[in-house]
Amino acid sequence: MSNNLKIKKEKFILQPKWRLIYAISLGCLFGITLFIFYISKASSYxxxxxxxxxxxxxxxxxxxxxxxxxxxxxxxxxxxxxxxxxxxxxxxxxxxxxxxxxxxxxxxxxxxxxxxxxxxxxxxxxxxxxxx
The missing domain is CATH 1.10.3820.10 (Di-heme elbow motif domain)
Structure with missing residues (x-):
């Protein structure tokens, strides 16, 4: 039973080669969101x-x-x-x-x-x- 849980947990951990891609993607998404927020003057609303x-x-x-x-x-x-x-x-x-x-x-x-x-x-x- 504990082996099944261990296998399921390991499926959700990113492999090292994907961590950088994931981090860069999240950074780009965050940067684009901030840029749009700034350009649209969203805080003024x-x-x-x-x-x-x-x-x-x-x-x-x-x-x-x-x-x-x-x-x-x-x-x-x-x-x-x-x-x-x-x-x-x-x-x-x-x-x-x-x-x-x-x-x-x-x-x-x-x-x-x-x-x-x-x-x-x-x-x-x-x-x-x-x-x-």
């Missing part, structure tokens, strides 16, 4: 800074409109467009929405006219009521 919204060039007109509006002094993009029930819903929404936006932008599928979806309309309405 963790903040509430409205300038993060213009990392994607198609949001510049919306940012300019907000910047010159009366809301600028009192509300950021996230104050209106992100749910505020709790910290988990806020960052879950930011993560899923950000992934959706990044995918659309990366694939070149952004529409000529940006329209808010139904879920977004509901969130904006709830936040508008919350602020008043």
């Amino acid at each position: 963790l903040s509430d800074d409205p300038s993060a919204c213009i990392n994607c060039h198609i949001m510049i007109p919306q940012y300019a409109t907000w910047f010159h509006s009366s809301h600028r002094e009192w509300a950021t993009c996230n104050d209106c467009h992100i749910p505020h029930e709790n910290i988990f819903s806020k960052y879950y929404f930011k993560a899923t929405g950000g992934l959706r936006h990044a995918s659309i932008f990366t694939l070149g599928l952004e529409p000529q006219v940006i329209r808010i979806n139904e879920k977004g309309k509901s969130i904006v309405q709830n936040n508008c009521i919350r602020c008043t």
